[in-house]
Amino acid sequence: MEKPTSGIAQAIRIGELDRQIVLQTNTPTRSASGALVDSWATFVNCWAKVEEMNVGSGEEEARKKQTAVARFFFTIRFRSGVTTLLRVSYKGLFFDIKSVSEIGRKQFLRLEAEARQ
Numbered sequence: 001m002e003k004p005t006s007g008i009a010q011a012i013r014i015g016e017l018d019r020q021i022v023l024q025t026n027t028p029t030r031s032a033s034g035a036l037v038d039s040w041a042t043f044v045n046c047w048a049k050v051e052e053m054n055v056g057s058g059e060e061e062a063r064k065k066q067t068a069v070a071r072f073f074f075t076i077r078f079r080s081g082v083t084t085l086l087r088v089s090y091k092g093l094f095f096d097i098k099s100v101s102e103i104g105r106k107q108f109l110r111l112e113a114e115a116r117q
Contacts, residue, residue: 012075012108017047021074022089023082040094043086049075050090053112070095074111078102088113 024040031037053071072095074088088095088111095113103110 012049012103014077016049017076019048019050019090021046021048021050021076023086024089024094025086040087040089043081044079046076046079048090049073051075069114071112071114074113075103076109076111078104078106078109082109082111 022045023043025043027039027041028036029039051073053073070093072088072090074090074095076082082097082100084097084100086097088097093115095115097111097113099112101110101112102108
């Protein structure tokens with residue numbers, strides 16, 4: 001017998017987590033001149049459901065093209081420590097995580113992220 005889940009979590013099937021992504025954490029290091037330089041290290045490799053966000057109006061679509069912003073949702077299995085301080089690496093692009101939402105009771109996380117191309 002399956003245990004009950006929330007409506008949204010119920011709509012996500014593990015088989016939909018079919019894309020490999022890397023969550024990275026910023027670990028600043030010092031350059032030879034002593035300046036702090038961003039250096040990204042792997043926090044975790046995981047499977048995700050990847051969805052490109054739909055843009056609503058034509059005006060918003062035009063603005064999206066002008067600023068060249070790619071917006072995506074990444075749904076992963078729940079994992080503690082995932083915050084907006086991390087970034088997503090997917091298909092050679094780096095996405096800043098804008099929000100992290102828990103789906104179900106510690107079942108999944110939905111990351112809203114964007115990358116500037």
